[in-house]
Amino acid sequence: MKLLTTRFIAILILVVPGLLAMNGFLMMKDDIFNYISMHGDETATPVFAWLHFGGGLLLFLAGMTFLGGWILTRDRKRNYVGPRFREKHKTQQPPSPDASS
16 A cells, blocks of 8 residues: 555656646746737737746746656666766865875
């Protein structure tokens, strides 16, 4: 039962950022559509909803960044990534002779 619960929680951790990214994308799409459709109406002055668009952009970027980071971390653990995306291993430098005082 514990395995089922942990898998369900893991799926929720991935679904919530995906839903946020989807909602942000739809907000941006709706703002662009509304702005373009206002140009066909002579009674309305076209005004772009920058605040709503910015909120959608923020949601989209936050969700996609989380999902992309999760996929990159998982692929690094399984060694699926190319050399460009592998973690950089720091080599230890021998102490310099000037440091001994």
